[in-house]
Amino acid sequence: xxxxxxxxxxxxxxxxxxxxxxxxxxxxxxxxVAMIFLAPATLGFxxxxxxxxxxxxxxxxxxxxxxxxxxFNGLANYERMIQDSFFWNALGVTVEYVVINIGxxxxxxxxxxxxxxxxxxxxxxxxVILAPYLVANVVVALVWYWMLDVQVGVVNTFLGWVGxxxxxxxxxxHWAIPTVAGINVWRHMGYTALLVFAGLQTIxxxxxxxxxxxxxxxWKTFWRITLPLLRPVLVxxxxxxxxxxxxxxxxxxxTTQGGPINATRVIYYYIYExxxxxxxxGYASAMAxxxxxxxAVVSLLQLRLLRAKESDLA
Amino acid sequence: MNLSRRTLLKTGLAALAVPAVxxxxxxxxxxxxxxxxxxxxxxxxxxxxxxxxxxxxxxNPQYSxxxxxxxxxxxxxxxxxxFISDTAPDVFTGHSSKYPLFADxxxxxxxxxxxxxxNVDLSIYQKGLADRWIGADGKRYGLPKDWDTxxxxxxxxxxxxxxxxxxxxxxxxxxxQDGGTFEQIVRRLTVDSKGRRGDQPGFDKNNVKVYGLxxxxxxxxxxxxxxxxxxxxxxxxxxxxxxxxxxxxxxxPKFTETIxxxxxxxxxxxxxxxxxxxxxxxxxxxxxxxxxxITPNGSWMLGTYGTLKQVKTKLARLPIGPIGKRMSMMxxxxxxxxxxTTRRDASxxxxxFLGSQTAQDIVAKAGVVFPAVAASMPAAKAAFAKSGxxxxxxxxxxxxxxxxxxxxxxxAADVTAVMTPAMDAVMSFEADPASLSKANNDVxxxxxxxx
Numbered sequence: 234x235x236x237x238x239x240x241x242x243x244x245x246x247x248x249x250x251x252x253x254x255x256x257x258x259x260x261x262x263x264x265x266v267a268m269i270f271l272a273p274a275t276l277g278f279x280x281x282x283x284x285x286x287x288x289x290x291x292x293x294x295x296x297x298x299x300x301x302x303x304x305f306n307g308l309a310n311y312e313r314m315i316q317d318s319f320f321w322n323a324l325g326v327t328v329e330y331v332v333i334n335i336g337x338x339x340x341x342x343x344x345x346x347x348x349x350x351x352x353x354x355x356x357x358x359x360x361v362i363l364a365p366y367l368v369a370n371v372v373v374a375l376v377w378y379w380m381l382d383v384q385v386g387v388v389n390t391f392l393g394w395v396g397x398x399x400x401x402x403x404x405x406x407h408w409a410i411p412t413v414a415g416i417n418v419w420r421h422m423g424y425t426a427l428l429v430f431a432g433l434q435t436i437x438x439x440x441x442x443x444x445x446x447x448x449x450x451x452w453k454t455f456w457r458i459t460l461p462l463l464r465p466v467l468v469x470x471x472x473x474x475x476x477x478x479x480x481x482x483x484x485x486x487x488t489t490q491g492g493p494i495n496a497t498r499v500i501y502y503y504i505y506e507x508x509x510x511x512x513x514x515g516y517a518s519a520m521a522x523x524x525x526x527x528x529a530v531v532s533l534l535q536l537r538l539l540r541a542k543e544s545d546l547a
Numbered sequence: 548m549n550l551s552r553r554t555l556l557k558t559g560l561a562a563l564a565v566p567a568v569x570x571x572x573x574x575x576x577x578x579x580x581x582x583x584x585x586x587x588x589x590x591x592x593x594x595x596x597x598x599x600x601x602x603x604x605x606x607n608p609q610y611s612x613x614x615x616x617x618x619x620x621x622x623x624x625x626x627x628x629x630f631i632s633d634t635a636p637d638v639f640t641g642h643s644s645k646y647p648l649f650a651d652x653x654x655x656x657x658x659x660x661x662x663x664x665x666n667v668d669l670s671i672y673q674k675g676l677a678d679r680w681i682g683a684d685g686k687r688y689g690l691p692k693d694w695d696t697x698x699x700x701x702x703x704x705x706x707x708x709x710x711x712x713x714x715x716x717x718x719x720x721x722x723x724q725d726g727g728t729f730e731q732i733v734r735r736l737t738v739d740s741k742g743r744r745g746d747q748p749g750f751d752k753n754n755v756k757v758y759g760l761x762x763x764x765x766x767x768x769x770x771x772x773x774x775x776x777x778x779x780x781x782x783x784x785x786x787x788x789x790x791x792x793x794x795x796x797x798x799x800p801k802f803t804e805t806i807x808x809x810x811x812x813x814x815x816x817x818x819x820x821x822x823x824x825x826x827x828x829x830x831x832x833x834x835x836x837x838x839x840x841i842t843p844n845g846s847w848m849l850g851t852y853g854t855l856k857q858v859k860t861k862l863a864r865l866p867i868g869p870i871g872k873r874m875s876m877m878x879x880x881x882x883x884x885x886x887x888t889t890r891r892d893a894s895x896x897x898x899x900f901l902g903s904q905t906a907q908d909i910v911a912k913a914g915v916v917f918p919a920v921a922a923s924m925p926a927a928k929a930a931f932a933k934s935g936x937x938x939x940x941x942x943x944x945x946x947x948x949x950x951x952x953x954x955x956x957x958x959a960a961d962v963t964a965v966m967t968p969a970m971d972a973v974m975s976f977e978a979d980p981a982s983l984s985k986a987n988n989d990v991x992x993x994x995x996x997x998x
Contacts, residue, residue: 401825
């Protein structure tokens with residue numbers, strides 16, 4: 234191994250040839266170490282992501298009631314899905330949720346980030362803004378469920394003081410999805426605002442100085458400079474939050490459980506119901522796979538349409 | 548350097564492996580042959596069953612029981628994953644809405660041979676209770692441990708204020724046309740925001756402060772605590788061949804007229820709208836806040852109502868319906884053995900013990916549920932009396948035999964998936980009661996597809 238380095242080097246060799254082997258060795262050596270460091274994560278990824286995904290894909294072509302072995306049934310689950318009005322309702326409800334949730338959340342997050350950026354960089358303020366995100370989803374949902382109770386909830390008591398009739402936030406089928414979406418906006422907007430805030434800090438100060446010199450108004454600066462330069466960060470935030478938003482489950486599971494009627498039976502909850510209360514794992518897997526495909530397409534479209542890779546700074 | 552890094556890695560892997568190996572020890576192999584695992588979901592019953600396990604071990608030193616308790620929702624999903632991964636408990640508490648599916652899939656052990664071998668006396672149980680655990684295939688899957696029926700829980704301060712006596716409350720009549728004296732009482736108990744009662748002039752049904760009748764939900768396919776007794780006392784049956792329904796009757800006029808009357812209480816302002824009822828935390832919380840005068844509920848809720856300190860709660864009989872008597876659903880729990888257990892004899896010994904009067908006396912004295920063994924009932928009655936409950940209204944229908952079973956079905960989850968949205972739609976006035984015949988067709992389609 235070490236023989237070559239111990240050999241008396243000629244000037245020429247030591248300059249040219251001997252430089253290469255240690256480099257090569259080092260690279261290979263790095264690979265070994267790198268593998269060791271990557272192994273735990275890879276193991277986790279393969280065991281908890283790749284394997285279940287592949288198995289889920291297989292199960293989607295079977296009839297599987299959990300307590301007896303899966304039976305291959307080709308595309309029957311997918312055909313069933315096309316006929317299943319609950320599935321289409323679930324997709325519609327989920328899209329309604331995502332539009333309200335992401336729409337409101339992104340606007341509020343950009344607003345909060347701008348306020349922080351222009352007014353304060355205080356760590357305390359940032360921590361406070363992040364606070365709702367630190368509370369567990371289920372706890373947030375339960376606390377809001379209590380506060381929004383139509384008869385004993387504090388929110389409706391307040392509404393009563395200002396002369397508004399009590400609103401059945403979770404019980405009214407028109408209010409249920411906006412309510413669930415609102416709760417998650419409350420929980421996530423601080424976190425999203427921090428991401429946007431980080432993006433704002435990457436915008437060089439000179440463009441703002443130039444804008445000021447040119448006599449641009451605050452409003453114009455925001456639309457012409459801040460938003461365009463923020464775009465790459467905003468796209469990432471949108472893609473990530475939208476994927477998360479499509480996967481809404483816990484808030485529904487602890488509050489409305491799909492009701493009233495089918496107003497909050499979002500796709501994840503429907504998949505869960507099919508799989509774990511009705512033991513229809515094959516069909517549930519097929520729906521999960523379709524959701525996977527939808528998310529992949531939506532994410533790719535967003536990245537492509539909003540030109541995530543390019544920055545207007547260049 | 549190299550060596551120490553490798554050692555480090557090995558130690559690390561070894562450290563990772565330890566919990567993995569330890570985790571395997573939860574499996575059957577690591578336990579002693581006489582040690583069985585028993586699951587239940589009700590934390591309120593954990594102390595009694597711990598006591599039972601102690602007595603059981605004293606009587607059978609060769610066996611011991613480890614009790615594990617999980618909340619209702621976790622319980623069933625954990626149980627199913629346990630079936631698949633071969634780690635289910637040897638013995639577990641079963642429910643009539645769940646065990647038919649498990650039996651259908653061969654996960655619950657039939658106990659007929661054991662019952663015959665040990666000459667278990669099935670007549671010690673409340674009438675009809677033991678037979679609930681005979682599955683659709685004619686095999687027996689458990690020994691009953693407790694039972695429940697429904698009554699009205701009422702806020703006695705509100706009934707006194709309305710001038711309604713306990714005698715009136717306990718002799719109510721009902722019919723689907725005008726609701727009988729039951730509806731008159733509910734009307735009187737309803738108070739609007741200006742203090743006018745439902746039967747007084749000027750009653751404003753859009754601004755009600757106290758509703759005469761509360762309800763938790765639309766009842767789905769069983770209506771256990773919402774509409775089951777009205778429908779039954781109107782002469783309606785869930786299905787042909789009860790309790791193993793092969794053809795359901797949700798489209799029957801006797802049922803739809805009952806539901807039509809029931810939701811009519813919402814229109815009249817005596818009952819909250821479906822949106823309001825579902826938007827509440829739960830029906831007992833609203834009752835505890837004095838928003839409802841009467842709420843129907845099951846005997847297992849006695850403990851919860853007992854914790855409502857702001858209201859004084861009393862019990863009243865269900866009303867006499869068009870068929871001339873009171874009817875209540877009677878349901879219950881039983882202990883069942885997992886088919887995959889390697890400790891069948893120990894498991895059976897425990898099930899037999901839990902089904903005996905010795906064990907049920909222990910359960911009865913705690914005053915949480917009604918024991919399945921008839922002779923243990925006086926002890927339970929006394930225990931409930933000590934917490935201030937006169938539980939007679941629960942017992943009467945059982946003694947009279949005017950009870951009907953929970954609609955059991957191996958496809959219960961699929962039936963629920965159809966009936967819950969259908970009933971929700973009717974109660975929120977998005978569909979007419981007549982629409983239930985379409986739901987009924989869907990239900991029967993599921994049953995015939997899986998028959």
